[in-house]
Amino acid sequence: MTRSKRIQPAIRPVDLGKIPEARLFTLKNGVPVYLINSGTEDLVRMEFIFSAGKIKEDRPLLASTTNMMLSEGSKKYSSARLNSLMDYYGAFYKLSAERDKAGISVVLINRYLEKILELIREILFLPRFPEKELNALMKKRLSWYLVNCDKVHNIASDQLFESIFGKRHPYGRKLVPEDFNNMNPSLLSDFHKKYYSPSDMAVIVSGKIRKGTASLLNNYFGEMHPGEVCSEDPVYRMKSLARKKVHKNKSGALQTAIRIGSPTINKRHPDYPGLKILNTILGGYFSSRLMKNIREDKGYTYGISSSVSSLDLSGFKVISTEVSKKHTRKTIDEIYKEIRLLQKKPVGRDELRIVRNYILGEMVRMFDGPFAIAESFRSVWEFGLDNSYYYRFVKKVKTIDPDEITALAATYYNTDELHEITAG
């Protein structure tokens, strides 16, 4: 090979460019529908979102069980029939109940749009919550839960959330086997009536949106009485546990799961973009400080990462890894060492340049294709923000300087406030 051909190609600046905007369309009864029209295949994805997450439940499992039971039988269809129709029309649907939001998303081929809308309406607004199906579901959920209790990474994560958000708060409380006996159809019906109301629904449609999609949505969802927005939500106090270090024993475990974290700011806070950049340097990509040190230099783990996430009422950051028992202490020490280093020594120019470009590349990927655009849209929309968040983020990525990063590390990674959880 000749020398000249091996010269590294010039790297051109990476830029996000203009983000495709979602177009707002309002159904006759006021339900907002956001349309993101692009894509190469004849597919659409529809997401129906409600503020019906865990934060609204007055007992553990109520939000997720209500959500999972939506497709277990409706006024017109049995659960078996609903599912076989969904499959017959080649649709992939997913019910989900997160901490704040809950709902359903479905990916489908355009030619079956009308059939699927009819099924979604049955699922969302006409569920029956049959007792037999509920009992079967709770038994299944208990057995899934018991398997999860055997995984060190679940044990550690559950403990971390309890430690940072408190034993009683829905963001933090841990499940116990008895919780699986506490569901009944009328609880679910009540929760459904309160929180799955058209007045609180939003729809995000992405993909190749055919003409007529909006009017079909109106036919199926625009005629419904919007209902009332529930105003008597349960009230919880968020309080971290005083004890910062917790070890959960799991006999016979070959590895220890480590979680180090704390509550933090969310997307609405002006420092959030800077904190995300700091997090990337610490453990947010393959060449992060933690990966370089603990995996690529010491070989203690298959993977280590740190993340910062937003919730409606808070946010949290967490460093996660699994290591052989004998390396547990050394790994934890190295994690703190890396945090302190970020607080003391400004990040070098070369490293910052890599991180900048890497994040900008990630942002291009976040808007590659209609479904990715829809996810990115949703993740600002649910905080009452819009694409200006991303433009601010890009600006911060391009302009942040090393001293600002050092200051953010001092403010947001106060090691006295970090909870240290081990399971194994």
Next chain:
Amino acid sequence: MIKYYRFCLENGLRVLVHEDKSSPLIAMNILYDVGSRDEDPELTGLAHLFEHLMFGGTSRIPDFDKPLQLAGGENNAFTTEDITDYYITVPETNIETGFWLESDRMSDLDFSQKNLEIQKSVVTEEYYQRYLNQPYGDALLLLRSLAYKVHPYRWPTIGREVSHISNVNLNEIKEFFFSHYAPNNAILTLTGNITPDRAFILTNKWFGPIGKRNVKQRKLPKEPVQKEERRMDAERDVPASAIYKAWHTGPRRSKDFYVLDLITDLLAGGESGRLYTKLVREKKLFSEINAYITSDIDPGMMILHGRLMKGVDIHLAEESINQVIRDLKKRYPSDNEMEKVKNKFESSVIVSNSNILNKAMSLSYFELLGNTDLINNEIYEFRKTNKRMVAEVSAKYLNEENCSTLYYKSTRKD
């Protein structure tokens, strides 16, 4: 319709290009025709360990990841029994950095002892994290060793045992590289915002100068036909017992492949699959159950496994599975059920093809199979199957004497 161009360099590198202007990115996928089936039985896990070493840098580019991250790119890789696949996605303007990096590590690697030692340790932790320290994590490893006696599919990609990984030395690594990593043993696919002309020019510039290598000829032992049922019991401290079953099937290219694929969809495609409907929903014997084909290039397996509900007798649970299987052979599925699984297959292909990286991976793999047109024809191949074929193929493969069964028994008292 996915339009692609195909060409081959003088050194034997096969190249596929599919332009998709709707994306700001380019996906670059390199498939090497080497997997764990090419390993020495006493040195298993090498292909996968090697995949890790491919990120260790070369004498010219000491860090693989940094220049790519600087270009806004992201990369990863995976190893299977049959192939090792490396992929990158990068903003269109910086694709040449991808060419520079991938052609460099194809020409030569920096085989440092330190890097080898660290990656051995990383892979050992991966072995623990993904298999040995997970409930049920070793079940499929046991099932594999029960179903195959001779063929290299008898060990998993991660390796037969941890000690194989710790025992690898640098010479074995070097030999593995030069006998498997070569332009004439690779398929390069580019999808996304790239014209075929640009792809052609860049591929020639960067990969053209790499010489052909002597790739080790593949001579794999043939797995003898299984003549009687095989059974194994394992006792583990897990919350519930589980059953694992494997039947030998044909190779990926056999005419039965799509029928078998359809059979697993009848059994376990979505919540309306037969196993879920009958055994989870109606009889409440299992908390979860699944079935799939391994899609291996050499004769593979159909695998079925389920976790039992508390208090269910394991023999009764197995009998209930057998009943579902017997029914497949005896009674034709309804037209409606056939149409359902075909529609679902069609949408899964369309969903997969809505992503440039998936398209790049599929194109590379179908090229390796010698039938690149499958990217567009797979749906028709699947549609061609009929209910008579379902009964015939079930009768041909899903028999007791062709089956290996693992009882994964819970020892937990409560």
